Amino acid sequence: MSHRPLPNFILHGGDYNPEQWPREVWHEDVRLMKEAGVNVVTLPVFGWVTLQPNEETFDFEWLDEVVDLVHANGISVCMATATAATPAWLDRKYPDVLRVEESGLRRKHGGRHTFCPHSENFRRLSTDLARRLAQRYGSHPAVVLWHVSNEYGNHCYCDLCAAAFRRWLQGRYGTLEEVNRRWYTAFWGATFTDWEEIETPTRNGQRAFQGLLIDYDRFQSESILDAYRAERDVLREVTPNIPVTTNLMGAFKPLDYHRWGREMDVVSWDSYPAKNATPAENAFSHSLMRGLREGQPFLLMEQTPSQQNWQSHNALKRPGVMRLWSYQAMAHGADSVMYFQWRRSRGAQEKLHGAVVEHVGTAEPRVFREVAALGRELAALGDLPIGARVETKAAVLFDWENWWAVEYSSGPSVDLKYRAMCLAYYQALHDQGIVADVVSPDADLSGYELIVVPVLYMVKQGVAERLEAFVQSGGTLVTTFFSGIVDENDLVHLGGYPGPLRRLLGVWVEELDALTSSERNAVLFSGPLGTLECGHICERMHAETAEVLATYEQDFYAGEPAITRNAFGSGEAYYLATQLVPHALSRFLGDVCARRGIKPVLSEVVPGVEATVRVREDGKRLLFVMNHNREAVTVDLPQWVQQDALSGDKLDGRQELAGYGVLIATAT
Ligand code: GLA
């Protein structure tokens, strides 16, 4: 048991911003919260200026009142440190707090998340506020969780950051010669002759050196993490028994969340899928977040109950879809269902963003009723899913630094987007009913049977050895084109692609051809897979020790190997030198899984139906089946399933699910 126990019930609630409303409304809020089955509120995320109207003055009384009020009504508090939006007085008094953007321009006061991670004034004032909150509320029985800041994100390019970057480089590489070597500054005569010449890579500055850009991203991700750690450490010091989190954003490029996950007691994240997001895309994000702490359940900190306001077209979640997506999050490891926000703001930026309480202010709207109905179900589920881990045999490897590197690379194709590639492989598995984790290259791979490694362009030290060890001991690996090209500094692994993966894959890649989005080739298998369409990238490769499974159909490389399999130790490693179109990729991976005996959760794969199993520490298994279709479907349940966990009804084999319906089931 950790010293910082997580809540043992499903958190249901969300962001509550009472400072926007007069006191009468607070009492109505709490009455409605109880009606909606809300058991937790997150406050005061943007409350800094209200808590500290100037440097010398603090006002916690309003917050005392809110905390006592919700507590008296049985509602817990997820307490934010309120440092996500700096007060206007603070920015005016300490201009170094304001971040310099990539354009090179310093921000003026406005918006939120605008601080520089190396501003000492920000550090001092933010940790001071965190300390006061911890001292004041740390022993309040309502407080179950700390929520540091909010959606950390933006990189800073100011002079303080430049100085800190130079120190960071000195620590990492020692000498300037080494920096020059790692960044390959002999190119275009860019050699640095003095540390002071190294500046932040603003848009009007030095951006031709991928090694520099990647290091700057590493440095900023780490610097912003330091800002989080500084507040977290204060909280841990004052309240060693309350767990700490900060809300993340899924596949968010600027921060290397694998490093962040380690620093949190529980991962939490905000899920805002676009209108056309596929179920697999949502599942991918949840799996990525679950992978940040090696499969530990996470919290769904925010989702909109109805619609966003910042997409180009803010669709309503159709009746049933909010419930469906909430359970989808739970099916993938969430132990909470939380919303942004409780009550729709009357004015400003987010007045048209969905909320549990609409502007009409009553319990009548559809959205409120759907939230309340879900609240009743979650209460009935009690602690059933809490702590249970998602069962998987397959994983997709995802690496933030590789993401930066692939997309800083000039060539081979502007269409080469790393997240989209990882999602394509995750989607192909998902289409076959295979539940996959999404893990970092440092994760423990030993429990998996299949690891899919899309576009691992950057192979850092130790990674090839880890993948080799995985295959050696019987694992199946699938990797793709544009892998093994560079090291951690974006320097090419000389001596033939895919560099350190060459032995494992048994191929030598000679050239890379990039196709436009409308151009296609095909690969021909000798076996039952027949001819499958491909495009995007076509590499010309030579099978060294690998067996050729498929060859190109067209172009000057027709007849040359396109897909290979290499026996290695007791396992095997597949290489796809080209990108199969989605249905083809799905067939190919389906075939790999079938050969390997990796089975979907449901015996029959029904399009649009997703299923996962979560297993509790006591061995109890929970089946989640989600019907993402508008129409009803019938599914065959696994034999061990006997009881509907929501209704208590007995189940026997076949089960109908309504359109957007969900089934949660157990053995007894
Ligand atoms: C983010 C923020 C919230 C709110 C929502 C709106 O997730 O954390 O404060 O702005 O977006 O979608």
Ligand code: ZN
């Ligand atoms: Zn800065």
